[in-house]
Every structure is written in C-alpha cells, then in structure tokens.
Amino acid sequence: MKERDSSIGKTSIKEYLKGISSLDDDDDDDLILVVSELWKIAMTRPDDEDLPSLGIFQCMADLIGKSIHDKEWLIKNQNIYIPYYAAHIIGSYTMNEARFAALAVESGVVPPLMELLRGEMSWVEQRVAVRALGHLASYEETFEAVAVFEEEVVELAMRLASSCLEDVYNVFVGMPKRKRVDYHCNLLTRGVGGAEKENRKAEEWARQLQCWSVHLLNCFAVKERSLGLICKSQDFLKDLSEMWGGVLVNHTSTGGIELLRILCYAKIGRANVSKSKHVIENLCRISRSSDDLQYMGIDCLLLLLKDPDTRYEVIEVATSYLVDLIELKNIGNRKNVGEAITRALVCDYNYQNSKKIKNLDHVVQRGLQETWGLKIERRRREKVMTSEKLMGKRVISKLVKQQANRKFSAGEIEEAAAKYTECLEICPLRYRTERAAMYSNRARCHLLLNDPDRAISDATRALCLSCPPNSHANSLWIRSQAYDIKEMAKESLMDCLMFLNVCTKSKSTADSFRVRIPYYAVRMIGKQMESTWIFRDARLKAKESTEINGKWREKSGLSTIIEEPFAKQLERANNLW
Template sequence: MDHFSCRSTNKMARRTHVVVGFTPCCFFCVMEEKDPCVRKAWLELSLRDMHMSRDDTELALTLSFIWRLAMADPENSELPSLGVFECMTKLLKKGLEDVEWVMTGQNVYAPYYAAHIIGSYTMKKTEFSVKAVDSGVIAPLVELLRGKMSWVEQRVAVRALGHLASYESTFGAVAAYEDEVVSLAMEIATTCVDVVYEEFVSVQEREGRVKYHSDLLTRGLGGLEMEDRKAEEWASQLQCWSLHLLNCFAYKKKSISLICNKSFLKKLSKMWGGLVNHTSPASIGLIRILCYTKQGRGHVSNSREIILTLCNLSRSSDDWQYMGIDCLLLLLKDQETRYKVLETSVFYLVDLVELKSLSDRPNLGDRIARVLLMHYNTKKGCVYTHKIQKALKKLWKIKVERRKRERQLMSGNQEKLSETSVIVNLIKQQANQLLCVGDLEGAIKCYIEAISLCPLKLRRKRMSLYSDRGECYLLHGDVDAAISDCTRALCLSEPVNSHGKSLWTRSRAYDIKGLSRESLIDCIMFVNCRFLRGKIPYYAAQMISKQMEATWLFEEARALRLQHMMLMEKNHLTGLSTITEEPGKKKE
C-alpha cells in the first residue's frame, strides 16, 4: 500500500474512531495525523511493531525520517515518550543477531540509523538518557563498538555511548563495561584512520566500495571526491568521539592507568582532529583531563612526545592554545612533575608572559610568569640547570625589576615617555636602513637596543619591534629565534594572535621546522587578518595548499600503504618471500 492509499485508510479509521488493535500501514501518514490522541496511539503501535516490518525499503525510509527528526529537534519528547528507544534497541538486536535479515535489501541501514537516533536523542537531555539505558541500549551499542559490523556503525555507537557516559545518572551503566569499553575506545582512536583509509578511501573504484557506506556518506549524491571528503570527516569524528568517551572515564578518575599506556600516549600526541573537525579539542581535551589528576600528571610528564605537543600548541594560534598552556601550568605547579617538564617548557612559556587575556582567562601572562618563577629565589631554585637559570633571570628582570623601575620613572611623566619613544623610533629607522642594505646582524643589534629601551607600556611599538626582529632572525637562518620573537609580538597584539606580519613570518618559520599543523593555522589566521575582503595572495594560497596536503588526515596511512606496496614490489622482483617463517622450522 502506498502513501496515498494509506492516507485514505487513515481518514476512514479516524471517522470510525478505530484505533485499538489497528496498525497503520505508513509511518509518514501517522506523522501527518492531526488528532493528538489518535496520533499518539498510532505512533506507539508503529514503534512497537517496527522491528517486525517486512518491507525493508519502507523500514529504511522510516528510520531515515526519524533520524532527521532527532537531529533537527533532539529535545522533542514525543517519540522518546512513546518508545523510540525500545524500538531502536529491538532493531539493533535483530540486526546483530539475524545475519540473514540484516543482509536483506535495505535492512543493512537499520543498525546505523538506530544507533544514530539513540545518540541524537541522548545528546542534550538527562531524562532521555535514563529512558535509553532503561530500554537496554547499552549492550547492543557495545556490540557495535566491538566491530560486529563496520567502522560506520562504530562511529554512531561510540557517539551514543559518549553521550550516555557524560551524564551522572547514566555513567554507571556504561561503566559496567569499563575495561572493555575503555580498551575498545583506545583501539578505535588509534586505528580508525588507517581502517577507514584501507577499507574505503584507498579503494578508488566505485564498485569496490561498500555500497551502503557510500550511500550513507553522501546520501546517494556526489562522486568519489565527495565520498572521500566525507570519509575524512567521519574518520576524524570517530577518533574524536572515541577520545570523548575516554574523557568521560578520565574525568571520573577511572581507568587512568589503562589510558596512560606509554604507547597510547605517544600516539595520542598526534590526534588533533584536523581542520574537518575543528570544533573538537580531540587529544588535547583528554590530555587536560589527565593533567587534573596526580596519577595522570605523572604519566603525561614522562611522555616527551606529549610535552613537545603541548609546548608547540602553547605557542600557536590554534583555538585550543589555552588548553596547551593550562596543561603545562598544571604540570609545573606539581612539585613531582615540575622538574621533568620545566627544562623543555620554560623556553616556550617565557614567550607568553605578556599575554593579557586568552579565551576568558584574564592576566594569563602574569600567571605564567608566577608559575615559572616559583622557588626562583629559594634553595629549590639552585637545582636548575644553567640554561633554565639564565631564562628565568631574564624573565625576572623584565617582569619584576624593569616593570618596577619603569613605574617609578614614568608614573605621570608623559614627557619622559615621549622622549624615550622618539629615541626608540630613531633606532628602529636605523635598523630598517641596515636591513635594506642586507646588514642583518647590524639590524638585529639595533632592534635589540630598541626593545631594551622601549617602555613596557608601549605595547604596539614593542609588538612592531619584535615582529621586525623576528623577520631578521628568519632571514639570518635562526628559525627558533624568529618563532620566539613573532610569538612575543602576537601576545602583544590586540586581540591576541592578530598581527598579520608576525603570523606570516612564524608560518614560514614553522614550515622550515617541519611543523605543518602550526604553519597551516598561522597561515590561515594571516589570511583572515589581512585579506578578509580581498583575494588570497598566491604565496599564502601556496603555503596553505602545501600544509593541508602535509596535514591530511590520511597522509600517514597513505605513506605506509605506499611503503608497503613498494616493499612488496621489491620482494616480487627479487624473488624474496614476504612471509616471515617461524624460527626453527625447515623449508619443505
């Protein structure tokens, strides 16, 4: 029976008020019913018996329709109150237990939509999550997480479990599977990018790709290029949602030792979400949660890869820059981890001590300075290496001695301030002239003198001086000094990270160091600051293109696959076996 004949049946049923025992033929007709009592009864019957539907096409269309409702209005209580969670649980169980049914026609879409609907309705409201747990959704979702079907279903299953684990009232239901769920989330976060690349993106023929995966990714529209873009987005989401699920356990101080596995932490430092999923803090969110616990700080401080990631993030224009700074400050405040991370982090954080505010964190630069200078004038400060003492001494002179001296000399003395400003301008002009004739060392000396004389109060002038000296350092080949000066300039800019010249210089410096992610973000910020209404210059577009290729989510998987193919080709040409024989066994 089609939709139009269903509508006539519904009208007749409505005239005769036959509701009890009547199962409507079309869910869409039920949704058009105006009488609230009739609509409620029919919806309840439809949801109760949906898993027994024999028309696989109608079931797929119905689930797609419910999914759209859930995504558009996840706080609408109509379907959750009438048994949508019980319905989705039955469909999940049937899809997992009845292989013949799920492989018939379009029934293969049912588990994906069922898990997605559960995740959408539990996204915002605690009471919906309680209903979902009471309906038995946890067990089939964990089964999908185990990889019972494919990465496509894993994506929506880990999303739903992440929402359920976010609430105090339903966390316990997820925690009943704690060891397995945490281990699976870690494995998925680590391997999902490679899996999606191997099983989908690397397959360049439409016939070789799983059809329902292609249909779900693009809703049947678009070619291979669009499918690849969506697959990248979904792979990033699968990784980030797995990390969010781990966040929920770490926040409750659960499974910290398991999550802080040395091998996992090393891989965690590279999970940044990519530009396709920029709204998620990805790995940095989990690292920050770990840094809130003493046990977590101990493990994080022992991971050199994570410390370097945090240091580079703290000196970037990334949206999550403040999280990197927060993590380093937490590690530095803890006496048991301070001396493990200070030697590396001090040379990054000293460039940030003039930050005024960042992401609603006022006086962040002063907080950084106070944490770095802890125990500086005490016996504990004597254990610092010569390099650390030199850096802290320089910081002490700027933040304490020079600030105090300038306050005394220039408090209310506008004439003195103007006179100093004129002298600084003259020295800057001399530096610019030396730069024009190619005398980089002479220019750098002049900039150093100008910066030492320029009052701390003149933030914009000092920003310009640091930026110019950073450019000189880059031309001179001192990349680290260029990054340091540009970072100081960007801290002085208002708002923070908005000085175009410094962003472009630092982007080039990061490119030279091979820090593609940091270079890309700086270049994007540079374009947004300088060319908001005009065309993007060729040199910036070229840099963005280069770094986007280098930071492509599947780049490492592609390189590994290419390396493996070359090895196979080499072994084939030389006649070597690609199978490693067990030791002690002789060839037959």
C-alpha cells in the first residue's frame, strides 16, 4: 500500500486479496495482522473506494466462509478473530455508500453474513453481522438481496432483539473473569483493561446488538414486509415497547419505539398493538416523558386513536396520560401537538349519547370532559373577552397565587393546592408562563401530600407550557421524585438528567466551569442508573435459576455504577445525555 507507483500497488493488493483465503498454513501466521489493518482502514476511511474496488468484499466473504466451514483452520494462530473483523469491514464500507453496498452484494457477502447471524460462532460475530445486513437492507438497490432470506432474517432479528441482553449476560458479563472467552475479552478491550472495562464494553455492544436488530426489522416494516410475522407475538411487542432509545442509549438510537410507530401506520399493526394494555401503557409513558423520542410515543397513540377499530381499546388507557399534554405546542419540528391530541381525544365527544361514550370508565369520561372544557369551551369564551378583562383576570390570579404561596409557607399544603387550583381556573390560557408556575407549585403540593400520580400529572402540564417544552427545572425535579416513588426508574432518570442539563444551561458561559451539581440529583442518578442497568433483568433471572440449587453467590455486575464516586457517575450520566 506504500508503493509509490499506485497502479503497481493496486495490482499487488488486488492479487493478494484474491488469494488471501487460500494461503498455506505456513503463510497465514500473520493473517490477523493484515485483516486488522484492513479493519482500521475501513473504520477510518469508509468512503474511500480503493479497497472496495480491489476486491475487499469478496475477500472478506471468503474468509468468513472459511472460518465457518474449516474449524481446524479457525483455531490455528489467531484466526478466531478474523470473522469478526471481516464482517466489521463489510459493515463499515456499506455504511454510507449505496454503490459499495451493491458491490458487496455482487461479491456474495450476504450468505456468509447470514451464517454468522444464525449464531454459527457467537454473539460477538452476530453483532457485526446484523450491523452489516442492516446497512445492506437500508438501500433500495440491495434490499432484495437480504429479503431472499426474509422470513429467517425477521425471525432471527426478533429473537436477537428480545434475548440478546440475557444471552450476553449469561455467556459473558455474569461469568467469572477466568471463564470468559479470551478472544471476546480482547476484542472488547483491545487487549487493555480488566473486568470492569470488559463489563462496560459488553453493555455497549449488547445494546448495539439489540438496536441494530431492531433497525434490521425496521428495514422490512417500512416497506410493509413481514408485518404479520413481526406482530404475531404479543411477547415481542411487549419487549419492543420496553427498548428505549434516546437519553437512555444515545441520540442516534430510537430503541423499539420507531418500529412500533411504523407498525401503527398499518392496519394489521394497529390491530395487534392495541390488544396489549402493557404496550399501550409503555407508549403512554414515553409520550409523557422528557425523552427525545417523546413525539414518537405521541404519534403512535394518535394513530391508534384515529382508527375506529382501535380507538376504544386505547382511549381507556391513554386518556389520563394525553390529557396532560393538551397544552403542548411544539416538539422539534412538529407544530401544535396539543391541538392534534385534543382533536383525537374529543373527535366524537359531541355524540355523548352514543353507547361507546357512555360505556367508558368514569375517569376517562372526566378526562374527556376536562379536555373539552379547557380547549374548546374555555378558549371560546376567552377569545371574545377584551384585553382589559383578560388582564384583570390575570391580576386576580396573581393575588390568589400569593395567598396560595402563604398557605404553602405556613405548612397548609392541602389549602395551598386548592388555592393553586383556583389560580388555574382564573388565569387566562394565553399566559403560559404563569400557568406553568402554578401547575409546578401544585405538583409540589401533591408530592408533599404523597400523591405521586397527581404530582406527575401537574408537573407534566407545567413542562408542556414551558418554552421550550420540558425545560422547567423545578417541574423536572418534582416529577423525577414522583417517578422514583412509583419505582419508574427510567422516567425518573431521564427527568433528573434533563434537570441537570437545564441547570447547567442556565449558568452564564463565564460561570459554566463553576457550576455546582446538586448532591441530591447525583444520588438520584446513581440510584436510577443501578435500577435501569441493561442486564438487571437477566441477572435476576440467573439468580432465580441458581438459587433453586443453592449455588447463587452475589455478583453485582454493577461495578461501573455502585463502586464509582459520584463524580464518575455524573460523567457517565452526562455521556448518556
């Protein structure tokens, strides 16, 4: 590759790549060094066309095939590493360029990648195989090459998405250091680092394996392929609704919510999603969270509410959540989100004598009545009021708020909450900042009265009125505490992270290096990170199965969480955010 005459260099490289998979045993001692260097090039220059044009894909496909079918060769030297690097190289070069993906398909990379996806080696190779196949399935030109194995690909991706966290825990994270597969440890840490670093990287790779499996399913679902197969299992839909992305993973990952939204665009998808109360509740939680993907949860619920065949199965669960969002204006590039929610909730409210409306739960009916009263009737009344009258109502509401504040300071919490309610009934809808403060204060009252549900509801309404949404620090902290009381760790963690983010941004640039993070918030993050550890459920299952035989020995697996000082916990939290 350092040959000054580029034509001679390219010819030599092409010949070498063509014969690399048929090297004699005496000649392939250093093969891993060559492949690892090719991997570095693919990682750093994935858009460079030199190696793809010289036969890199055919070479990597041949090496994967040889690894799978020639076990004696695989265990010689360091050939055990080659399938991982080969699949990673294919994925890196097909990540950005459709023309490289087409060249890879022509070179026959799909069948060997399918072998790795089937688990012919281990979860480490499955991770890079599903990544590469996901890139190939993303392009129109190469989708059909993956779709040749459509049913098998979909079933394998579903199984991986649901079980990969448990699998990785059982075969790696939950194993003592001495029993871990050596080449897995070396790949995870590049040969540098102990068990703690291995655990941390295993968390990252397991989550990537899950996210890339869901991405592969997205490629089929967006083309309305295999929807029946994806929706067939209610257990899988339940798992999907619990695969959060956004704040809890990274900004590029959408978790399972994007696939659920794609399913909700199709009739068969809505029919199956609406059957599971658990899935609907998880969608509601996302829609009422501070997660970056909040809008996707709202989209799913609106699609289900607009379908007459699923509306009344969903409205029973969703109303109490969505009524808190009706004053929401914009999320990202979506405008008037609260108006869309209002229309979806009360689209048939005028027909109150209909049998379906009468049969709804009284809590749901009260939520619909509140939505109608606030967004339709009250707005209509205030629209015809003069500016002087609206200003007068605003002044009165401020006076009542002062009374509420005095009640709160005196420890008369119930009386203060009632006064804040009176404020909200008086204050015109257009004064959003004042209304946000009133909701936030009432939420604090509910928290002190040990009513976390009402505290969450009011804090959510305050956050919808803030500009931008989810930026009212006091409400975020109140809701984080309320979620903690209800043991909703994910939601509590996200609100706490957002709270810290808002506090940090509120400081001037000159003072940013002196920002002091509240100790109580750091403690909350530490607690919730432990509760949301991705291997937590797998660890509990392993404990249950081994306790039967009396062999369980406590292994936290949480060294990166509970043994670190709070400064390190905060660093990890900031990385998540």
